[in-house]
Amino acid sequence: MPAALFLGAMDADGDHLVDGTELGGGIDHEWQLLSKSGPVRPVYYDTWARSALGSASALPSFASYDLDGDKLISRDEFDERLRLAFTQLDENGDGVLERSELVFYVTRPAGRRTPPRQVAGPRRRLDQGSDEQQQH
Ligand SMILES: [Ca+2]
Numbered sequence: 001m002p003a004a005l006f007l008g009a010m011d012a013d014g015d016h017l018v019d020g021t022e023l024g025g026g027i028d029h030e031w032q033l034l035s036k037s038g039p040v041r042p043v044y045y046d047t048w049a050r051s052a053l054g055s056a057s058a059l060p061s062f063a064s065y066d067l068d069g070d071k072l073i074s075r076d077e078f079d080e081r082l083r084l085a086f087t088q089l090d091e092n093g094d095g096v097l098e099r100s101e102l103v104f105y106v107t108r109p110a111g112r113r114t115p116p117r118q119v120a121g122p123r124r125r126l127d128q129g130s131d132e133q134q135q136h
């Protein structure tokens, strides 16, 4: 998700890690850019998203911030959604985003969250199937 690129850029001290303090500062900074005064309407969000995320249709979408559905993004909703994105990307749960936790999402198209290695569902053993057929 483009938020990986966006959150990675919040590394204020240049150590390639984004910690909780940098996240808080980054959210404050972005909110200042996004919101001139008070809650944000979709038209302002689109302008900001093109600049911050690279596309007006980039995830997270306007609707995913707008938790109470009033067609406005409040400071609290903005904060909550970005902290959720941070938590989702923090795979080892140490409260710090490192580049290895971001690179997968920056380089893959949206929607590919799961590495391709995983096999879905239990597999039937081939010899079981032939046993059943012999019993009939
Ligand atoms: Ca840092």
Ligand SMILES: [Ca+2]
Residues within 6 Å of the ligand: 090, 091, 092, 093, 094, 095, 096, 097, 098, 101
């Ligand atoms: Ca981490």
